[in-house]
Amino acid sequence: MSAAAITPDLIAQHQITPGEYQKIVSILGREPNYTELGIFSVMWSEHCSYKSSRLHLKKLPTRGKLVVQGPGENAGIIDIGGGYVIAFKIESHNHPSFIEPFQGAATGVGGILRDIFTMGARPIAVMDSLRFGRLEGTPNAARNRRILGGVVSGIAHYGNCFGVPTVGGECVFESCYDGNPLVNVFALGVCRKEDVFYAKAAGVGNPVIYVGARTGRDGIHGASMASAEFTEESKQKRPNVQVGDPFMEKLLLEACIEAMHTGAVVGIQDMGAAGLTCSTCEMGSRGEVGIEIELDRVPQRETGMTPYEIMLSESQERMLLVADKGREEEVFAVFRKWGLEAVEIGTVTNDGKLRVKQHGLVVAEIPNRELADEAPLYDRPHSEPLRRVPMNPRPYTCPDVSSALLQLLASGDLCSKRYIWEQYDYLVRSSTVAGPGADAAIIRIKETGTSVAMSLDGNGRYCYLSPREGAMLAVAESCRNLSTVGAQPVAATNCLNFGNPERPEIMAQLVEAIEGMADACRFFDTPITGGNVSLYNETLGEGIYPTPVIGIVGLMKTVQPTGIAFRAPGRSVVLLGGVGDNDETRFGSTQYAKVVLNQLWGLPPRLDLDREKRLQSAIREIVNAGLAESAHDLSDGGLAVALAECSFGGVGARIDLDSDMPPERLLFHEGPSRVLLSTEHVERVTAIATKHGIEAPVVGVTIEIEIEVSQRSKRLGLWGIAELKTAYEQALEAHVR
Amino acid sequence: MKFGVIVFPGSNRDHDAFYAAANILGQKAELIWHDATSLGDLDAVILPGGFAYGDYLRCGAIAKFSPIMKAVKKFAADGGQVLGICNGFQILVEAGLLPGALIRNRGLKFICREVQLRPGTTDSPFTCAARKDRTYRVPIAHGEGCYFADERTLDELDTEDRVAFRYVGNPNGSLRDIAGILSRERNVMGMMPHPEDAIEPLMGSSDGLVVFQSLLSAAVRA
Numbered sequence: 001m002s003a004a005a006i007t008p009d010l011i012a013q014h015q016i017t018p019g020e021y022q023k024i025v026s027i028l029g030r031e032p033n034y035t036e037l038g039i040f041s042v043m044w045s046e047h048c049s050y051k052s053s054r055l056h057l058k059k060l061p062t063r064g065k066l067v068v069q070g071p072g073e074n075a076g077i078i079d080i081g082g083g084y085v086i087a088f089k090i091e092s093h094n095h096p097s098f099i100e101p102f103q104g105a106a107t108g109v110g111g112i113l114r115d116i117f118t119m120g121a122r123p124i125a126v127m128d129s130l131r132f133g134r135l136e137g138t139p140n141a142a143r144n145r146r147i148l149g150g151v152v153s154g155i156a157h158y159g160n161c162f163g164v165p166t167v168g169g170e171c172v173f174e175s176c177y178d179g180n181p182l183v184n185v186f187a188l189g190v191c192r193k194e195d196v197f198y199a200k201a202a203g204v205g206n207p208v209i210y211v212g213a214r215t216g217r218d219g220i221h222g223a224s225m226a227s228a229e230f231t232e233e234s235k236q237k238r239p240n241v242q243v244g245d246p247f248m249e250k251l252l253l254e255a256c257i258e259a260m261h262t263g264a265v266v267g268i269q270d271m272g273a274a275g276l277t278c279s280t281c282e283m284g285s286r287g288e289v290g291i292e293i294e295l296d297r298v299p300q301r302e303t304g305m306t307p308y309e310i311m312l313s314e315s316q317e318r319m320l321l322v323a324d325k326g327r328e329e330e331v332f333a334v335f336r337k338w339g340l341e342a343v344e345i346g347t348v349t350n351d352g353k354l355r356v357k358q359h360g361l362v363v364a365e366i367p368n369r370e371l372a373d374e375a376p377l378y379d380r381p382h383s384e385p386l387r388r389v390p391m392n393p394r395p396y397t398c399p400d401v402s403s404a405l406l407q408l409l410a411s412g413d414l415c416s417k418r419y420i421w422e423q424y425d426y427l428v429r430s431s432t433v434a435g436p437g438a439d440a441a442i443i444r445i446k447e448t449g450t451s452v453a454m455s456l457d458g459n460g461r462y463c464y465l466s467p468r469e470g471a472m473l474a475v476a477e478s479c480r481n482l483s484t485v486g487a488q489p490v491a492a493t494n495c496l497n498f499g500n501p502e503r504p505e506i507m508a509q510l511v512e513a514i515e516g517m518a519d520a521c522r523f524f525d526t527p528i529t530g531g532n533v534s535l536y537n538e539t540l541g542e543g544i545y546p547t548p549v550i551g552i553v554g555l556m557k558t559v560q561p562t563g564i565a566f567r568a569p570g571r572s573v574v575l576l577g578g579v580g581d582n583d584e585t586r587f588g589s590t591q592y593a594k595v596v597l598n599q600l601w602g603l604p605p606r607l608d609l610d611r612e613k614r615l616q617s618a619i620r621e622i623v624n625a626g627l628a629e630s631a632h633d634l635s636d637g638g639l640a641v642a643l644a645e646c647s648f649g650g651v652g653a654r655i656d657l658d659s660d661m662p663p664e665r666l667l668f669h670e671g672p673s674r675v676l677l678s679t680e681h682v683e684r685v686t687a688i689a690t691k692h693g694i695e696a697p698v699v700g701v702t703i704e705i706e707i708e709v710s711q712r713s714k715r716l717g718l719w720g721i722a723e724l725k726t727a728y729e730q731a732l733e734a735h736v737r
Numbered sequence: 738m739k740f741g742v743i744v745f746p747g748s749n750r751d752h753d754a755f756y757a758a759a760n761i762l763g764q765k766a767e768l769i770w771h772d773a774t775s776l777g778d779l780d781a782v783i784l785p786g787g788f789a790y791g792d793y794l795r796c797g798a799i800a801k802f803s804p805i806m807k808a809v810k811k812f813a814a815d816g817g818q819v820l821g822i823c824n825g826f827q828i829l830v831e832a833g834l835l836p837g838a839l840i841r842n843r844g845l846k847f848i849c850r851e852v853q854l855r856p857g858t859t860d861s862p863f864t865c866a867a868r869k870d871r872t873y874r875v876p877i878a879h880g881e882g883c884y885f886a887d888e889r890t891l892d893e894l895d896t897e898d899r900v901a902f903r904y905v906g907n908p909n910g911s912l913r914d915i916a917g918i919l920s921r922e923r924n925v926m927g928m929m930p931h932p933e934d935a936i937e938p939l940m941g942s943s944d945g946l947v948v949f950q951s952l953l954s955a956a957v958r959a
Contacts (some may be wrong), residue, residue, distance in 0.1 A: 153846075156847050160788075160847055160878070160880075161747070161749075161788040161791065161792070162749070163749025163750070163787060163788075245791070246788075246791070247746075247747050247788060247790065247791025247792075247793070248791075250746075250747055250749065250788075251746055251747075338746065339746065421849075422846075422847075422848055422849055422850055423846050423847045423848070423849070424847075424849060425847070425849045425878040426849055427849060427876050427878055427931070427934045427940075428749055428750055428753070428786075428878065428934075429750075429752065429753060430750075430752075430753040430756060430757070430933065430934045430936075430940060432940070433939055433940075444939065446756070446760075558939070560938060560939060
């Protein structure tokens with residue numbers, strides 16, 4: 001056992017404050033040894049303990065009639081009817097992906113997949129929310145391109161091999177992500193309701209079994225790394241990033257699910273952040289029992305590992321489970337079949353302690369509950385949210401709308417992400433009803449005849465201008481995406497990416513975003529069943545935009561999807577929700593302001609929650625009645641960009657808008673609560689809209705091969721679809737090369 | 738008709754193939770674990786897509802040593818129908834049941850996309866229900882699907898009418914646009930595209946059905 005003396009320096013290196021150290025001493029009734037200090041440092045890291053955010057996360061709604069399991073487990077669970085449930089969650093892998101993009105992103109996928117199948121659910125979909133620095137026009141462009149390439153290959157490598165379809169997501173470029181890319185991975189799985197498993201140890205005397213990959217020295221202190229700002233030295237932390245093995249994970253999935261079906265498994269948890277430490281003390285704490293393990297029995301990849309290293313290793317593809325005493329052999333037989341190592345490393349005890357032995361000697365002994373659940377809780381001071389932009393723009397002149405649309409369609413945020421998603425297998429499992437490029441991804445559940453729709457949304461620029469409104473807009477958009485494909489939003493998961501919470505102006509961003517998200521989720525009745533907080537997203541003192549990302553799931557019948565593309569000429573084009581309203585202040589947050597004017601000012605678009613809800617009810621009813629031939633919600637880039645996207649199937653539109661807004665605002669403002677649809681049934685569509693109190697002007701008609709837009713009969717622009725589509729489709733690949 | 742779908746550790750479209758055979762075609766189907774040594778009473782065997790044994794070496798290079806492969810070879814030698822899809826094609830090539838090799842896509846990236854296929858021949862149990870005057874929309878999903886062989890082999894495939902499918906708009910650099918080939922006896926076919934993922938309108942295309950319908954009608958005729 002290491003004899004390292006516990007000095008103030010060593011404590012500081014573990015990012016434990018003097019106050020936290022005193023708490024450790026009082027819990028133990030003595031000074032911790034080196035191994036115990038390491039164990040506390042990872043469990044009480046920001047990443048594992050949520051010590052800066054927990055107080056505010058309590059404001060989020062977590063209950064609902066379909067919620068089977070809310071926050072606190074490895075994933076949230078929702079009842080989808082027919083005897084089945086879905087488990088889903090989103091998690092960040094930002095810091096590792098900056099240090100080693102390929103493995104960082106790959107293990108991000110691996111980690112969230114384990115969270116899902118730990119619950120007994122088979123993963124059936126993955127989505128990714130990505131943020132990178134700009135690919136051009138910055139000295140860091142080459143590095144940003146390398147990070148993008150690595151992250152995308154890493155996600156593809158892991159998801160494709162594992163056999164889960166990657167069906168959607170988002171990808172945005174901003175300078176603030178230059179030194180701090182965001183990689184948020186969402187995963188969703190399905191199982192029968194009675195097959196749900198929990199990460200809870202129970203039954204004194206039951207064996208604790210370790211399965212999967214061997215433990216190595218990789219990833220030690222990964223959780224702590226993810227809880228600090230980046231500095232010039234961060235690259236030296238490359239050994240802290242784990243290496244993923246998707247094949248091992250696939251075997252682990254199949255073996256775990258098979259083992260669960262034997263009935264001999266009591267509880268199970270994956271070893272993710274903080275590895276063996278986290279899985280043992282959390283399972284013990286949830287079950288209000290103790291766990292005793294002998295490290296000599298832990299399968300190890302290298303010799304001479306210290307207790308400290310074994311307990312803190314974040315080697316991937318490992319699980320810990322508790323089996324029924326006397327039925328271990330049934331569990332071992334399953335793992336043998338799949339060629340996996342399964343070893344009894346300890347037992348469940350009745351003293352509520354995590355007791356770690358090596359060579360028969362106790363090397364750490366800590367009460368589980370205090371370690372897992374009594375981490376420090378901080379009410380960090382918060383002031384006004386950081387915001388270094390004016391309310392009004394510098395004087396600007398607008399180019400003609402024709403070139404502006406082309407410029408927008410070829411911009412990083414709005415262009416086709418085909419280059420990315422074609423590298424992902426989005427079809428495996430033959431259940432993908434709508435994949436990348438749709439407003440929301442749709443996966444059918446073969447067993448129930450129903451489908452699950454899902455959407456990931458976040459807008460850092462909106463949130464930078466107003467964290468509260470930005471977070472609400474993200475929830476609204478996510479729900480709108482689901483409603484546009486005909487799904488009823490039912491539950492959510494969130495990933496909160498922020499800078500250093502010890503700065504009051506950053507903490508204020510976090511608090512306001514959480515409150516905004518809470519209000520909106522309550523309003524749309526989409527409780528948050530789990531998620532993740534990633535703080536300290538700062539490099540050399542430069543923080544990211546506050547970037548809360550929301551993943552919302554919805555339920556629908558399994559039907560042929562409506563799709564966003566106009567399908568035939570001669571159909572009426574309806575702008576459900578109307579042209580909207582927008583003033584100059586609310587125009588400063590748009591893609592137009594960013595891409596065409598190169599400015600950022602003002603506030604995000606104004607959101608009227610009640611109106612948004614009525615709009616969503618209307619579009620759901622229209623789509624589910626089969627009245628829309630196509631439907632696409634308006635978001636980034638506004639009406640003109642949505643119109644172009646609807647036309648990429650080859651059928652365009654001629655529209656005439658009745659509004660006195662300046663043309664650039666009319667076409668490119670991003671006011672929410674609007675959907676563009678084409679239909680043969682104008683009267684029935686209008687009747688439904690009227691019933692919900694939503695205007696539904698017929699703005700034009702679908703035509704062949706071009707898009708023509710007028711304002712009160714004065715032509716604003718005429719585009720050939722082919723030209724727009726070329727700009728849209730080729731931009732990203734050109735940026736990446 | 739009874740289908741067997743081989744499950745190697747790392748197979749991940751095994752359930753897609755099983756679903757196609759059992760649920761869509763309404764035929765008998767069973768999953769067969771890779772360490773079985775016999776196939777039992779089957780009419781056709783499917784080697785499904787995936788990453789057998791992780792494919793960290795050459796794709797299919799380890800799977801060919803799986804115990805079940807002896808039985809698959811015997812089944813093929815006895816005239817049984819063997820269909821290798823994607824990773825299954827790679828395994829059949831490694832096992833020597835089909836000629837040539839599958840190397841990394843020309844663009845060096847994994848590609849998941851719907852492609853157009855044109856049947857090269859209708860003289861096989863896998864393509865007898867197809868029409869040569871039309872194309873079929875079927876997805877691909879692979880990183881190493883570029884078909885490669887020496888000129889003599891390619892000429893042989895052409896002269897013996899053993900190219901089952903060709904790409905219209907080659908996505909991966911395959912020589913002579915080859916997407917699928919037949920064995921000399923015409924009872925073994927390997928193809929990179931996934932017909933099992935294009936069998937219902939809900940999936941965006943039902944064109945992949947042609948492969949399964951061919952097998953069924955060949956079985957009726959036999």
